[in-house]
Structures are given as C-alpha cells and as structure tokens.
Amino acid sequence: MNKIGLIIEREFLNRVHKKSFLVATILIPLIFPTIIALLVFISKASEKNASKEVIYYIDESRIFVPDTSKYIFRNFSGSLEDAKKAFTASDDFGLLYIPPFELSKPEGITLYTRIHPSLDDISVIENLFEGEIKDLKMQKLRIDQKILDSLKTKVNINTVKISEGGQEKSSNSGVLFGIGMAGGILMYMFIFIYGAQIMQGIIEEKTSKVVEVIVSSVKPFQLMMGKIIGLASVGLLQFTIWIILMTTLTFGVFQYFGIDPPQQQAMQQMSGQVAAQQTAMNSEIMNVFNETYNLPWTFIIFIFLFYFLGGYLIYGALFAAVGSAVDSPAEAQQFMFPITIPMLISYLSLFMFILRDPQGTVSVWLSIIPFTSPIAMMGRIGFEVPPWQLALSMSLLVAGFIFTTWVAGRIYRVGILMSGTKVNYKVLAKWFLQRG
Amino acid sequence: MDALVARGITKRYAQHVALDKVSFTIPEQTIYGLLGPNGAGKTTLIRIINQIINSDEGEILIFGEKLHSNHIGVIGYLPEERGLYKKLKVGEQLVYLARLKGMSRKDALARIKVWLEKFEILDWWNKKVEDLSKGMAQKVQFISTVMHEPRLIILDEPFSGFDPVNAQLITAEILDLKKKGCTIIFSTHRMETVEDLCDHIALLDKSRKILEGSKKQVKDQFKSNTFIIDHRGTFSLNGGPYELLSQLPGEGDLLKSTIRMTDPRSPNDLIRDLIPLTELHSFQEKIPTMSDIFISLVKGEHHE
Numbered sequence: 061m062n063k064i065g066l067i068i069e070r071e072f073l074n075r076v077h078k079k080s081f082l083v084a085t086i087l088i089p090l091i092f093p094t095i096i097a098l099l100v101f102i103s104k105a106s107e108k109n110a111s112k113e114v115i116y117y118i119d120e121s122r123i124f125v126p127d128t129s130k131y132i133f134r135n136f137s138g139s140l141e142d143a144k145k146a147f148t149a150s151d152d153f154g155l156l157y158i159p160p161f162e163l164s165k166p167e168g169i170t171l172y173t174r175i176h177p178s179l180d181d182i183s184v185i186e187n188l189f190e191g192e193i194k195d196l197k198m199q200k201l202r203i204d205q206k207i208l209d210s211l212k213t214k215v216n217i218n219t220v221k222i223s224e225g226g227q228e229k230s231s232n233s234g235v236l237f238g239i240g241m242a243g244g245i246l247m248y249m250f251i252f253i254y255g256a257q258i259m260q261g262i263i264e265e266k267t268s269k270v271v272e273v274i275v276s277s278v279k280p281f282q283l284m285m286g287k288i289i290g291l292a293s294v295g296l297l298q299f300t301i302w303i304i305l306m307t308t309l310t311f312g313v314f315q316y317f318g319i320d321p322p323q324q325q326a327m328q329q330m331s332g333q334v335a336a337q338q339t340a341m342n343s344e345i346m347n348v349f350n351e352t353y354n355l356p357w358t359f360i361i362f363i364f365l366f367y368f369l370g371g372y373l374i375y376g377a378l379f380a381a382v383g384s385a386v387d388s389p390a391e392a393q394q395f396m397f398p399i400t401i402p403m404l405i406s407y408l409s410l411f412m413f414i415l416r417d418p419q420g421t422v423s424v425w426l427s428i429i430p431f432t433s434p435i436a437m438m439g440r441i442g443f444e445v446p447p448w449q450l451a452l453s454m455s456l457l458v459a460g461f462i463f464t465t466w467v468a469g470r471i472y473r474v475g476i477l478m479s480g481t482k483v484n485y486k487v488l489a490k491w492f493l494q495r496g
Numbered sequence: 497m498d499a500l501v502a503r504g505i506t507k508r509y510a511q512h513v514a515l516d517k518v519s520f521t522i523p524e525q526t527i528y529g530l531l532g533p534n535g536a537g538k539t540t541l542i543r544i545i546n547q548i549i550n551s552d553e554g555e556i557l558i559f560g561e562k563l564h565s566n567h568i569g570v571i572g573y574l575p576e577e578r579g580l581y582k583k584l585k586v587g588e589q590l591v592y593l594a595r596l597k598g599m600s601r602k603d604a605l606a607r608i609k610v611w612l613e614k615f616e617i618l619d620w621w622n623k624k625v626e627d628l629s630k631g632m633a634q635k636v637q638f639i640s641t642v643m644h645e646p647r648l649i650i651l652d653e654p655f656s657g658f659d660p661v662n663a664q665l666i667t668a669e670i671l672d673l674k675k676k677g678c679t680i681i682f683s684t685h686r687m688e689t690v691e692d693l694c695d696h697i698a699l700l701d702k703s704r705k706i707l708e709g710s711k712k713q714v715k716d717q718f719k720s721n722t723f724i725i726d727h728r729g730t731f732s733l734n735g736g737p738y739e740l741l742s743q744l745p746g747e748g749d750l751l752k753s754t755i756r757m758t759d760p761r762s763p764n765d766l767i768r769d770l771i772p773l774t775e776l777h778s779f780q781e782k783i784p785t786m787s788d789i790f791i792s793l794v795k796g797e798h799h800e
Contacts, residue, residue, distance in 0.1 A: 066595055074583070269579030273640065276546040276573040277596035477548070479577065490510055495552065 063278045067286025068293065071261070075294045085298050089305045113153030115171075118143055121160045125192060130184050147172060156185070163193055163200070235352055236442030237415055243364055243438030244410040248403060251371045251434065254295050255379040255399075259392060261287055262383030262476070271476045280473035284384075285465070288376045292369060299368070303361065355442070363441050366454065371434030373461035375399060377468035384475030385483045385491075395488075406432035414439035428453045430460025467492065497560055499524045499648055499679035500545070505554035507540055514540040515551070516703040522681065522696065524559075527674055529694035530683040531786075533794055536700040538683045539576065542652055545681075546573050558648065569598035572646030576653045576683075578637055580625045586612075586636055587621035590643060597644040604643070611639045615665075634662050642673065649673065650681045655689060667693065687787035697786070701794050711786070718789045721757040722782040723766060726750045731773040737761065738769070750777055 075081055116136040117124060126133030131153070136143045140157055147155040155172040171177065171185060198208070262284075265271045274283055382395040406426060414423040418440040426436035427445070433453045437445070474491035481487065500522040507515040515537045522528045532538050544551045547563065556563040558570060581589055587608065594604035612618040615635050625633055634657070642649060651670075655663045670680055670693065682694060690697060690711075697714060699707035707714060726746050731753075733740040739756045746752035757766060763781065770776055784792075 063596060066592070070592055264582075268582050269575075269577045270581055272548070272575040272577050273573070273579070273593065274596065275548050276571070276575070277568055277593070277598075280548075477543070494509065495550075 064282045064286045064289070067278065067283060068290040071287050071290025072293050075257075075291065076297070081294070081298070085301050086305070089302050089309065115154040115156050116143060116147060116152065117156040117158060119158045121158050123192060123196065124158050124189075127188055144172065148174075154181075163196055166193060235355070239355065239360065239442040240415050240418070240439040241410070243360070243441060244407070244414070244435045247364070247368060247371060247435045247438045248407050250295065250299075250368055251375050251403065254291055254372055255375045258288060258291055258376045259379040259383035260389065261291070262380055262472075263386065263389060263392070266384065266476055266479060267387060269479075275476065280476060281469045283476075284377075284380050284469060284472045288373065288380060288465075291376070292372055295368070295372065296365070299365070360441055363450075364438060367434040367437055367457065370430075370454075370457035370461055374430060374434075374457070374464050375403070377461065377464040381468035381471040381475070381488075384472040385478075385488060387479055391483075402431040403435070406435035410435055410439045418443035424449060428456060430456045433457055470494075497524055498522060498557075499526075499559060500681070501557040502541075502545075503555050503557075505541065505544060505551045505556065507537075507544065507549070507551050513703050515544075517554070518700070518703075518705045519554075520698045520705060520708050522679060524679050525674060525677055526695040527670070527680045527682060527693050529690045529697040529786075530681055530700065531685065531687075531690060531697055531790060532700035533685060537703045538700055539652065541700070542573075542575075542650055542681070542683055545650065546571060569644060570647050572641045572644065572649040574637065574641040574649075574651045574654055576656065580633060580637060580640070582626040583624060585622050585624055586617075586628070589625060590636070590640055593640045594643050599644050607643050607645070608639065611643055615639070630657070631659050631662050634658050635665075638666055638669070642669070646678070648679050648681070650683070652683045653686075654682070654684075655686065685790075687785065687790055690786045699790065699793060706793055707789075714786075714789065715783055718784045718792075720782070720784070721760060723755050723757075723763065724778075724780045724782050725753050725755065725770065726777040727753060727770075728775040728777065731770075733773070736769075738766070754782070 112128075112130065112132045114132045114134060116134050117126070118136050118138070118140060133156075136146070136155075138146075143155055143157070151174075153173065154177065157168075157170045157172070159168040161167055161169070166189060169189065171182070198205070265274070271283075278286075378399050382392050382399070385395065386392045409422065409426050409432070413420055414426065414436050417423055423436065423440060426432045427440050428449060430453075433456070437450075437453055470492045471488055474494055475483075475488075478491075498521050502521075503519050505515050505518045506513070518537070518541060530538050530541070540549070543549045545556060545563070547565065547568065558564075558567045561567070584592070590608045591601060591604045594608065595601060599607070609618065612621065617632070617635060620628065620632065620636070625636065628636065641651070649670075654666060654670075658666060674680060682689065684690065694711060696710050697708070698705055709717070722741070728750055730743065730751065733755065737757055737759045739758055741754040741756055743751055743753040755766065763779070767776070767779060
C-alpha cells in the first residue's frame with residue numbers, strides 16, 4: 061500500500077515541478093477577466109475612434125429627420141439617377157433613397173451601398189424610420205409622449221423561496237443560472253483535461269517501455285491507481301489555488317471600484333440608510349452582487365470538488381484503460397468516442413434541459429446517472445436539489461467509479477504488457493475476461 | 497538451498513497454453529540459462545516469477561519460501577522490453593525505482609552512488625535520461641536492476657541492444673555478482689552467451705520444458721561418441737564397433753577424420769585400434785555446442 065503512496069508522490073511531483081503547471085495555475089484565473097477587459101477596452105476604443113460614415117439621402121417623402129449619432133447624413137438634391145452616379149464616383153458609405161410613402165405602408169426605402177452593409181447598419185437605419193413613423197402616428201392619434209411614458213411601468217419580480225421551516229430566502233435565477241453554467245463547463249473541461257493527461261502518461265510509460273520494470277515492483281492496479289490519484293491531487297491543488305486567487309481578485313476588484321462588500325451594504329440598508337437616489341439599474345447590480353455573495357459557496361465548492369473527483373475517477377479510469385491498450389495517442393482516437401459521448405450528452409443537455417428546467421425529469425435523471433451526473437448536477441446545484449436526489453446521485457457516482465476502475469484495472473493489467481498488438485473492442489473484452 | 501524451485505507451472509490463455517506443467521530447479525549461486533525459441537514461454541515464465549502475472553497452476557519457491565510479494569525486493573529484473581522515464585533525472589529515477597523495490601531513501605542514495613561511481617558516471621546524476629546516449633542509458637538500466645542487492649537476478653535477453661563494450665562490462669559484473677553469492681537467471685536464445693556464462697540450463701519449447709541440467713550433464717547427454725582425429729595416411733575403418741563418418745584433407749599433409757563409436761567403449765580402445773592403421777597427430781572428442789543441441793532439439797520437436 062505504501063508503494064501506491066510512492067507512485068502518487070512521484071506523479072504529483074512530476075506534474076507540479078513542470079513549468080506548465082505553474083503557468084496554468086497562475087494564468088488561467090487571470091485569462092477570462094483579462095480577455096473580457098481587453099474586449100471591452102477595444103470596443104470602447106474603436107467606438108471612440110471610428111470616423112462616422114457618410115450617407116447621402118434623397119428624401120421625397122419629406123419626413124426624414126437625420127439622426128447624426130451614427131452616420132453623417134447629407135441631403136442630395138437631384139434625381140436618383142444623378143445621385144447614383146455621384147455616389148459611385150465617391151467613396152462614401154451609402155445612398156439612401158426615400159420615396160413618398162404612406163405611414164401605414166412604408167415601402168420602397170432603399171439603401172445603396174458598395175459593400176454589403178452589416179446587420180447592425182441596417183437595423184440602425186430601420187430603427188430610425190420606425191421611431192420617426194411612430195412619432196408621426198402618435199401625433200396623428202394625438203397621443204402625447206408623456207401619456208405614453210406614464211403607461212409604461214417597469215416591474216421586477218422579487219423571487220423569494222420559502223423552505224419547509226418557513227424561512228424565506230430571496231433568490232435570483234439569473235445568478236443561479238450563471239453558477240450552473242460555469243460549474244458545468246468547468247467540470248467538463250477539468251474531466252477532459254485531467255483524463256487526457258492520465259492517458260498520455262500511461263502511453264508514455266508504455267512507449268518508453270519502463271512499465272515492465274515498474275510492474276515487477278508494484279501490481280499493475282497499484283500503478284494505475286497511483287497515477288490516477290496522483291493526478292487528482294494535482295487537480296485539487298490547482299483548483300484550490302484558483303479559488304484563492306479568484307477570491308482575492310474579486311475582492312480586489314470590489315475594493316478598486318469602491319463597492320463595499322455586500323454584507324456591509326446589507327447592514328447599511330438595514331440601519332435605514334437606504335440610498336433613495338439609487339437608480340433602479342444600480343440596485344439591480346447590487347442585487348446580483350448580494351445574491352452572488354450570499355450563495356452557499358462552501359456547499360457549492362464542496363459539491364463541485366466531490367463531483368470533480370467522482371467524475372474524474374470514473375472517466376480517468378476509462379482513459380487509463382484506453383492508454384494501456386494503445387501504443388500512441390493517434391491510436392487512442394478510436395476508443396475515445398464512447399468515452400466522449402456521455403460527456404458530450406451531458407454538456408449539451410446542460411444548455412438544452414438542465415439550466416432551463418433544473419427540476420425537469422430529464423434534468424433529474426441526467427444528474428443521477430453516474431456518467432452524466434458530474435456535469436448535470438453542477439447545472440442544477442444552485443437550484444436547490446432535493447437531498448434524496450443528491451444522496452442517490454453521490455452514492456451512484458461512488459459506485460460508478462468503483463465499477464469503471466475495476467473494469468479499467470482488468471484491461472490495464474494486460475494492456476500495458478502488450479505492445480505492437482492490433483487492438484479492437486473484441487481484444488479489449490478478451491483482456492477483460494482473462495484470468496490473473 | 498535452491499534459489500528457485502518451480503513445480504508444475506501452467507498458464508493458459510484463451511487460445512493457447514503458454515506454459516504446460518513446467519518444473520525446474522535453480523541451484524543457488526549459479527548462472528542459469530533459460531533457453532528456447534521465440535514464443536516458447538520464457539517471458540511468461542519470467543513474468544510469473546516476477547509476480548507480474550499469476551500462474552493458473554503450480555507453485556514457485558524462492559530460497560525455500562513460497563513466492564510472496566515480499567520477494568519483490570529479493571529479485572532484480574531486467575526485462576527484454578525495458579526503458580526508463582525519459583523526463584526524469586538519472587539520480588531521481590534510480591532512487592524512485594529503488595524505493596519501489598522497498599529500499600529506504602537513505603539506503604537507496606548510498607547504494608546508487610556506489611554503483612554510479614563504479615561505472616564512473618556519478619556526474620550524470622542530474623542528467624535527464626532523454627539526454628543520455630543509448631549506451632549510457634543501458635548502464636543506468638543495469639544499475640536499476642541490481643542496486644537493491646537482489647539475491648536472484650533475472651535478465652531477459654540482457655545483451656540485446658547492448659554495444660560490445662557495455663556487453664563486456666555487464667558480463668564482468670554478472671560474474672562478479674555470482675562470486676558474491678547471487679543467482680542469475682539468463683533468458684536468451686543467443687547460444688554463445690550460454691556457452692560462455694551459464695552453469696545450468698533449461699530448454700523450453702512450445703510451452704514445455706524439454707531439457708534441464710548442468711551444462712556438463714546436458715553435453716554428456718548429447719555426446720554422440722564421435723571423435724575427430726588428425727592423422728597422416730589414409731585408412732578405412734568399416735565394420736566392427738566403429739563408423740568412419742568422413743575423411744577430409746586437413747592442415748598441411750594431414751588428414752582429418754571423424755569416427756563414431758557405435759557401441760560405447762572407452763576412447764582408449766579407439767586409440768589402440770587406430771595406431772596400427774595410421775600416424776595419429778591429434779585426438780579429440782567431438783562435444784556438441786549448446787547451439788547444436790538447441791537446434792537439434794527444437795528442430796526435432798518441430799518435425800513431429
């Protein structure tokens with residue numbers, strides 16, 4: 061048993077000593093915020109710098125009021141034919157022809173351009189007309205904008221969940237949706253990345269032929285488990301560092317933008333200092349912050365770690381079996397299909413069923429079946445999963461990985477000693493059935 | 497005490513029998529040649545001794561004890577399919593392998609240093625295996641086999657892939673280890689090694705043991721009572737207890753004849769009978785080489 065410990069230690073040190081581990085551990089939590097920040101920055105900068113395009117217009121309807129926020133509109137007096145000629149000679153963006161039309165039937169408005177206009181361009185101009193026609197129609201019906209505004213009321217439903225004990229808990233489906241999606245996607249990525257690493261490690265041992273030296277000292281099953289557990293501990297370490305980094309980063313951002321941690325905010329609100337001037341928008345953001353902050357994070361992280369370990373062990377064992385059977389990663393492709401399928405199903409269902417209807421039959425079953433539960437359960441976890449479902453799913457997950465580990469171990473012990481054999485599913489079955 | 501006793505080892509796979517009731521005894525402090533053509537079952541047998549796979553029937557005793565997981569540290573194994581972790585440094589790698597064999601880190605460090613010094617490669621400690629030449633890696637591999645001071649060393653085709661210089665170095669080490677009390681099992685189909693090194697042999701063919709014994713016993717068993725003489729002057733030798741197999745020109749004006757005794761008698765009788773017939777210059781019994789024995793037996797089997 062103490063030899064498994066040695067293998068775990070070796071496997072752990074091998075990975076952790078690599079530069080790539082350090083880089084991934086530090087950079088990945090920074091990547092997403094950085095990308096988002098960059099995108100925002102670039103779009104802002106390009107908006108600012110973009111010079112407005114020129115659109116000529118011929119207005120025969122005499123109702124067009126140019127809105128110059130997006131384009132420079134220049135009136136062209138003359139016939140359409142002349143305008144077209146002048147336009148083709150220039151290098152301006154477009155020529156807008158507005159024939160006389162009835163308000164109820166605005167037809168014949170045409171935009172001539174040299175290049176295909178983007179959907180954005182078209183909708184901006186369409187909106188211009190729609191707005192104007194609406195104003196004109198209102199004038200005709202003698203509706204004042206003020207009356208119209210007074211008809212509009214913005215409603216935000218507060219969702220409050222009442223538990224059996226009568227405790228009330230406000231909830232925000234949007235936040236829960238986000239948690240579910242992020243958890244599911246992370247789970248999918250982690251299982252794949254770490255599973256593939258197990259497979260790669262085993263193929264390396266097989267091709268460098270060190271494996272027979274090793275299995276003369278330890279049982280093949282010990283070697284396999286040592287590798288799987290060693291890599292799992294690397295994953296857990298990496299995950300822990302990420303959580304610490306992200307928490308620190310989030311608080312850093314809060315501090316930087318002068319947003320008080322929501323708890324303090326909540327206390328201020330309770331003491332009656334509700335800032336009346338807070339706009340609706342602002343309070344919504346604060347609401348999201350509050351919701352996010354008040355989620356049972358410890359519970360969610362615990363569940364995530366549990367399902368990550370379980371899912372990783374289920375799939376890791378299968379990846380190990382595949383790695384032991386083949387001589388190169390290219391050869392492994394043929395066996396990857398059945399492993400990938402349940403992962404893909406759960407990933408797609410995450411968006412198709414689970415996040416939309418977390419308590420639906422499909423969602424519930426997907427979160428209970430061991431092969432799909434790691435991803436499916438992450439999708440549901442925010443939405444209060446009944447304890448019996450969670451318990452059933454978790455015990456099935458444990459049973460599932462014991463089963464796949466057993467199957468994988470039987471294939472692995474034979475596979476690692478076979479090189480140069482052509483392997484198909486029949487051969488795998490034969491290995492599985494072979495006695496010690 | 498015998499280093500290893502195998503009794504009725506049988507291993508069956510779905511399609512074929514890899515070992516069929518194989519029994520043999522390896523005396524302590526000998527070099528034991530495990531011979532046989534490819535596919536005879538040598539590697540299966542060695543894997544069973546190393547507890548990599550289990551036999552279906554039969555038992556193995558190592559120094560009188562039933563094969564047990566504690567024996568892993570007693571055995572040093574150099575597989576035919578061998579290699580090292582390419583990304584690991586030489587020192588780290590050897591320490592890891594030694595600890596897997598059950599040594600403490602401290603003992604492992606001390607032993608490995610001794611061996612690296614012996615091969616004058618102590619300065620490779622921090623080199624990655626992938627940066628070593630093939631010959632260098634072979635030395636490291638050999639050290640990994642013997643560093644934990646195993647009493648039983650199993651070498652599967654040890655010289656395949658070794659360059660002649662390393663092969664000689666390793667041969668010297670093997671003889672030295674034997675002198676120090678180790679028992680060595682040599683699995684090979686290269687007969688020159690067997691001729692030079694082995695004290696005992698067992699021959700496997702088609703999953704069965706077809707021959708076992710000390711090298712001398714085996715050779716005696718396959719002696720054909722044939723003698724080679726160098727002589728001056730032709731003679732004929734027909735009838736009686738002798739058969740003249742060939743008479744060919746030899747060195748200078750000498751002739752070389754091969755004579756077989758058809759019924760067992762002492763070589764002195766032959767000499768006595770030859771003296772009147774020719775001028776005798778040399779007299780030598782034709783002893784079969786291991787290669788001859790191997791080929792005749794394996795071929796014989798295949799002709800059945």
